[in-house]
Amino acid sequence: MNIFFYIILLALLLEYSLGLLSSLLNLKALKLKPPAELEGIYPEDEYRKSQQYTRTNTRFALISGTFSLLVLLAFWFSGGFNFLDQFVRSFGFGPIVNGLLYIGILSVAYMLITLPFSIYATFVIEERFGFNRVTPRTFILDRVKGFMLAILLGMPLLAGILAIFEYGGAYAWLYCWAAVTVFMLIVQYIAPTWIMPLFNKFTPLEDGKLREAIFEVARKADFPLKNVFVMDGSKRSGKSNAFFTGMGRNKRIALFDTLIEKHTVPELVAVLAHEIGHYKKKHISQGIVISILHMGLLFFLLSLFISSSGLHEAFFMSQQSVYTGLVFFGLLYTPVEMVLSVIINMLSRKNEYAADRFAVETTGEPQSMADALKKLAAGNLSNLTPHPFYVFLNYSHPPVVERVRAIFKG
Numbered sequence: 094m095n096i097f098f099y100i101i102l103l104a105l106l107l108e109y110s111l112g113l114l115s116s117l118l119n120l121k122a123l124k125l126k127p128p129a130e131l132e133g134i135y136p137e138d139e140y141r142k143s144q145q146y147t148r149t150n151t152r153f154a155l156i157s158g159t160f161s162l163l164v165l166l167a168f169w170f171s172g173g174f175n176f177l178d179q180f181v182r183s184f185g186f187g188p189i190v191n192g193l194l195y196i197g198i199l200s201v202a203y204m205l206i207t208l209p210f211s212i213y214a215t216f217v218i219e220e221r222f223g224f225n226r227v228t229p230r231t232f233i234l235d236r237v238k239g240f241m242l243a244i245l246l247g248m249p250l251l252a253g254i255l256a257i258f259e260y261g262g263a264y265a266w267l268y269c270w271a272a273v274t275v276f277m278l279i280v281q282y283i284a285p286t287w288i289m290p291l292f293n294k295f296t297p298l299e300d301g302k303l304r305e306a307i308f309e310v311a312r313k314a315d316f317p318l319k320n321v322f323v324m325d326g327s328k329r330s331g332k333s334n335a336f337f338t339g340m341g342r343n344k345r346i347a348l349f350d351t352l353i354e355k356h357t358v359p360e361l362v363a364v365l366a367h368e369i370g371h372y373k374k375k376h377i378s379q380g381i382v383i384s385i386l387h388m389g390l391l392f393f394l395l396s397l398f399i400s401s402s403g404l405h406e407a408f409f410m411s412q413q414s415v416y417t418g419l420v421f422f423g424l425l426y427t428p429v430e431m432v433l434s435v436i437i438n439m440l441s442r443k444n445e446y447a448a449d450r451f452a453v454e455t456t457g458e459p460q461s462m463a464d465a466l467k468k469l470a471a472g473n474l475s476n477l478t479p480h481p482f483y484v485f486l487n488y489s490h491p492p493v494v495e496r497v498r499a500i501f502k503g
């Protein structure tokens with residue numbers, strides 16, 4: 094039992110307790126009536142259903158979170174990390190293959206352990222609340238495709254990182270940072286054309302009033318819009334959304350088919366103007382710069398601890414290696430990650446207000462933006478009264494009532 098042991102254990106327990114506390118506060122914050130600004134967005138029984146949805150999801154997250162933590166602690170305290178390492182080493186491969194096997198086995202085991210939870214979330218919870226459109230076939234295909242991507246993209250990346258730390262000397266973290274940055278930019282660039290179509294169909298929005306209105310607002314915003322895509326979100330869920338992906342000439346805006354079904358043309362134009370706002374206000378490039386800097390910090394800290402014998406002792410290891418150092422550092426990083434995610438969420442919520450403001454200024458229609466947000470919240474059974482502490486920890490978007498307030502405050 095050394096200092097690393099206690100730091101990691103405390104961090105895991107702290108993360109868990111904060112999650113538990115914020116969830117309980119969130120449940121207590123459920124109100125009998127929606128906030129005045131949002132009056133009438135749900136019929137009364139729909140409002141009750143939205144609260145039931147929050148309760149069910151919160152309970153489910155607590156159960157699955159408790160289970161994951163207990164499995165991790167049991168594996169750790171029983172010497173599982175060392176046992177798996179001895180097993181992997183018994184094949185007599187070199188350090189890189191050992192690392193791929195070690196991390197591969199851990200990842201597959203994690204996937205299998207959490208599989209019943211994803212099945213339950215999709216086919217029981219989402220089903221009960223009328224959102225689920227996933228067929229067992231799609232569910233299985235999604236898993237298979239995800240696995241193939243992990244093999245095709247994740248494995249070479251991991252092998253590269255392990256090799257650089259194994260043979261790269263004192264500046265390994267810098268080489269890793271450069272390599273992963275290039276890798277990430279390439280993936281971002283090819284995602285809209287190569288990766289996302291593996292999971293969804295993207296069709297160009299057909300000619301008509303909506304398309305005309307959208308190109309009109311893009312012109313007003315001075316945004317070089319080439320095409321808008323409709324994504325078959327209805328393949329998996331009745332929930333709706335819109336988003337911006339890709340970079341440079343490969344950037345595109347996608348609207349879920351479920352969004353187009355439920356919203357009026359002015360509302361859709363407002364949503365689109367909001368997405369353009371993210372681009373014009375440089376939130377997209379900001380996000381990329383932040384993740385590059387984050388990666389630099391991550392690899393620098395990793396280089397300090399990856400070959401620490403104390404860190405290995407904390408996991409009862411009999412031999413030390415780069416790949417186990419990588420795994421244990423991931424756990425040691427928990428508190429840093431927690432703090433960073435709070436900061437990044439804060440920034441993201443600020444950006445959402447800015448994008449809303451941009452949309453209102455561009456379209457000149459605050460009511461359409463507010464209506465779109467309300468309809469989205471109602472359609473997705475969003476929690477209208479989340480507790481501020483829960484928002485602080487978890488929300489990347491401000492609660493809808495605050496966005497509506499901000500829109501009319503101007």
Ligand SMILES: [Zn+2]
Nearest residue numbers: 367371445448
């Ligand atoms: Zn946004």
